[in-house]
Amino acid sequence: KIKKELSLLIPGLEREDSLIVALAGHGVQFKADKEPYFCPLDARISDKSTLISLLWLYDQLKYDNPSGVGCKPRQKLLLYDACRNNPTPESKRSITTSRGLASNSLPQIAPLPEGLVALFSCAEGQEAHQHEPLKHGVFFYHVLEGLKGKADGDRDRKITLDEVIAYTKSQTQIYARLNLAISQTPRQKGYFDGIWELNSLPDTIPFTNSIGMQLVPIQAGSFTMGSNDGGDNEKPPHLVTIGQAFFMQSTEVTQSQWQAVMGTKPWKGEVYVKEGSDYPATYVSWEDAVAFCQKLSQGEGKTYRLPTEAEWEYACRAGTTSAYSFGDDASQLSDYAWWGGILGDGNAKSEQYAHVVGTKKPNPWGLYDLHGNAYEWCSDWYDKEYYANSTARDPNGPDSGSFRVLRGGSWYYYAISARSSYRNVRTPDLRLNFIGFRVVAE
Structure with missing residues (x-):
């Protein structure tokens, strides 16, 4: 035969x-x-x-x-x-x-x-x-x-x-x-x-890069960004289309990954920090995070960058329309996030630092710690009124501003700040113990 x-x-x-x-x-x-x-x-x-x-x-x-x-x-x-x-x-x-x-x-x-x-x-x-x-x-x-x-x-x-x-x-x-x-x-x-x-290989398969980052495919699609149940800067809810698929890191950038690329330890000796290879890299400014992405891109031969605010919320929601990616019940937050260590009465109250990544449940798209642990830098400038004038397809934020967007809440803050639509801001040069980031790859 x-x-x-x-x-x-x-x-x-x-x-x-x-x-x-x-x-x-x-x-x-x-x-x-x-x-x-x-x-x-x-x-x-x-x-x-x-x-x-x-x-x-x-x-x-x-x-x-x-x-x-x-x-x-x-x-x-x-x-x-x-x-x-x-x-x-x-x-x-x-x-x-x-x-x-x-x-x-x-x-x-x-x-x-x-x-x-x-x-x-x-x-x-x-x-x-x-x-x-x-x-x-x-x-x-x-x-x-x-x-x-x-x-x-x-x-x-x-x-x-x-x-x-x-x-x-x-x-x-x-x-x-x-x-x-x-x-x-x-x-x-x-x-x-x-x-x-x-x-x-199709773009529907996760991959791991040379420094151990796992990147999860996020397909193009549309969602309702913002919420009527949050602050004024989350309004109005509006339809947004993400026109191009991308890959998002499954966790926040870890200390070992930061050291592999940058060769530094900006968190060294700082308060409210736990050191270890799988803890998030904190005390990292927006400017530091952008420099990391540029250097990582050179080493990997692939474009890495911060997510836009729209990409971040789209990936966090993972097809959901609820306050959190797991629903509206904040009593379940501790299953998915480290939160409330300083402000609030959360599970980080007795462990006041960003925890090892990926130890809580992921969202429906396999992404960890989008709720809590460390606030994450997005690429956008911040404008409180931006949602009223945002483009409907692949918005990149205002052209200029004084602050950069932070998303996801952290171990430090109340449960409300870990909601999928919650927006926070800081100056791009600020470094704090509850701020980190994750990358996306094109």
């Missing part, structure tokens, strides 16, 4: 097509025959016609193959995971000890056809292993995980052949050594000249 499928597929391929052939199963090589074979599920070792010769397969993948049809694609990949356990169910012996058979872990055969890269599951003399928790062979499990996104080493959301090979080789070796106490080293034969993009 495999041969038939290939014979039907190959003639219809063009030069700019890409071809991936993946084989997972048993591999054999007869002692009197240097030709290696792959065993399909219904193969019979006694009947070579039921086996697939790798030499035959190589011939089929040549541009000028013996059939005269030719395999035209410039990009061809062979993934070969040949388990060397005996394919006959009544025997538990290694196939290499079966009568008349030799090892076929890494076939030593003619050079690969032009444009073909082959990745074998293990080196010569090794065995390719399975592990029940993976539901796959160790090799193919890591191939698939790499293609899904884990191989994206440069975090450009494009998965290339070189990245998949590098990820599969390293992770297969590590997994086999740590979990099975054996050596399994995938081997590559042949090279592709150029960059072959195997997969492009």
